Amino acid sequence: MEFRQHPDLQKYNEGIQSDGKSPLFPSKGAKDGGSFTLLYYCFLLGVSAGKRTDDDIKQDQENWPHAVKNWPSVFSQWRYLIINLLLVGYATEMSYSVEQKTFAKLLKQIVDKDDANTLSEMGYTRFNQYAYSGFEILKEIHPYPVNGIDTYIKINDKLQENFSKAPWV
């Protein structure tokens, strides 16, 4: 498995960069996260809204464009925050209480300690699904990106709005 993105994400990222370089949205292939950074913001939008695509997951995702194979190095130390978010999200969805037996089950569903990115198949799938839905949200709130600042401000406003609602508060 690998990180995959919405088919329109790359074009959207190019739109953001048409006004010049932006550290908030590195260009594709850049060392500072490349287009994964936008994928990450989309993931946050998807998670915060509690939305993820839920179709024929495997087949669908194979048709989505490849994003990155591994966590970009700038995300290396932060990946455990994302994994934690996936764990909490899954536990909430499955109504798991945190105790020995259910936590072991939860961990196995999301984490694969032998995987280069420490994610199980479901871990990747859920990340990609949240990011896909998050991108749909982004397109809705800011369809025509022309620079990084305006795009990020829109993303942040939406994140603040989502995190101020249930189930977060």
Next chain:
Amino acid sequence: MKINLIHIKSKNLRCPDVEINFQKNNKTNFIQMPNGTGKTTLINLIKNTLSNSWGNINEFKNKKTNAAEGLFVLKLEVDDDTLDDITFRIKFDFISGKEHIFTTTNQTSEKTGFHPPKNIRSFLTQDHIKTFLFSGDALDDYFIDSEQTAKKTIDTFSGITKLYQLTKELEIQFRAMMRGKIQGGTESLRKREDLLERREVQIKDGLDSCQGKLDSILPEWSRLKNIIDSRDDVTEDMNLKIDNKLEEIDDINKKIYANEAILAEMSKNLYSISTAWSSQSKSFLDNLAAAKLPGTSRSFFNDIAKQEKCICGDEMTKEKSSIIIDNAKDYLGDDDAGIVNTIKTTNEEALLSSSHDEYLNEIENLKTIKKDKDTLVQDYNDLIFDRDQNSSIQQEIEKFRNLNIKKSELEKAIKDLRKNDDETLAIVKNKDPINISSDFGIKNALTLVRDKIAEKEGYEEYLKKLNKFKEILEVSSVNARNQIFKEITNSVNEKISSSHQDKSFRIESINDSLKIENQGGGSGGQEVTAVTCFALSVLERSGIAFPMVIDHPVTPLQNAARPAISEMLKDLCEQSICFIIDAEKPGFVTKISEPNNFHDYLNDNVGIYTIYRTDDDVQQPLNPPSEENISYKGSNGIVTEDKEFFTNFSLSQEN
């Protein structure tokens, strides 16, 4: 092998009814036919009969009589160790629109169909025949590289064309043969390949269209850019103001960049973005701690399973031990502890180092700086507007801006059509062709589907061998063709020097076209000479002497240049048949200074024929040939071999 045309006969066709018996010892033959007599029809009848290629036969129908049937007969004499006569009889049925061909040879009685003997069969194709049956006023193609007429002729006669055709047939046969061995059909793959190929054409058309549009605007864009770059209508003060504004924008961009960099880093710590999420995560981590997780329960249960007695005091049976070990898998073990501890500590540290307030501050900073930048950009735009609105080149500036936008759009479209980085092999694998947008993507998809077809049809290895064979054939053909080019060039030049007075006239090279030395092309006379010598050399190399049938051999030539052509034909051709009009006689057949006398070299072994119509609505010669001088008299045409009549037959008598 020598082939002579010895007889032609036409009846009830668009050309007049004629019958001509060419004498074997007449190496040169002139057939004079006024314009409108049906010369083209007669030539096409010869051409189509020899190549057995008939399209719509209505072009041969006599529209005046509306005859339901027509006839054309052509007889060849083939001298190939033994003499053989071959007669082709074509019966035209204009009601059904079909022609019926009959062949007779010395050895065989008349048979239905086109059955030339094996030794000449391979030469009787359209491509071969156009080499020795051509029109002197349409030779340009031989001198234009892109037409590749010389190359095609050599390929035809050397067998290279045949080899390529055979290779194609081989490939078709090969695919058909292998298809029979397929396990499971490949129809859907073939269908996809077909759709992808169509999409490939669409993308290529799109590329060509965009490139064409871009090419059409670039000259104007460059012209306008030069005007704007060299403008001198802007005051220094204005330039200074603009430069200062640009500097301010540059400065604020640096500030924005620095601010964005801080935010980019902060946004990776999720807990800075949301306090709500921080609380939830903290609660989750606290629950883990309360449950003493990760813990190592699996090891504990595994240890118990190894004891003689269970923790409850009962005997530890094998069955019980196995159940405990099996259920222990549902608990965390030593190997899970590492990863859970990393998740816990990283998140705890991130929670401690996060600052939502700072994050929000940076967001507010960003908003403020962005606002300042917008103001600066507006100021800059106002300055540009002031600078340009009253400029003497204001129209050019406006036009340039519009063109520049168009140019950028087209460049982007071309770039996108050429390559979309996302359309990798993995992505286009199952993608609907219509949704593939770049040439890169289509090529990837085609590679995949063709590999699959090859694999499925099991002929991948064979296909590689076939492709190798084709590659070898290509290289060999190129080498052989280059060698033939050289040999034919020498042969053509030998023929030219033996028949042409102008010793500086030579062929420099032959490849795609004929190249006359020191010239882009040749004079009309040189072109006729060069093409005739080329055709003769090609035929000679093939070991076959066909009659040269030339329509309008000297129409474009001045009278002074004509004798060289007729002399050359007399010297070099085993048999030549020239279809001429009255105006071509001076210099070509008769002496320039004595229009009633033939050239001396044409006094012997020359066939002279005049054909004219005798229909009521056609002007007749003032002095028709006497009955004894008429070789053939048909219902609507006369053929005479009377030399005097031939000489005196003037243009004024033609329709």
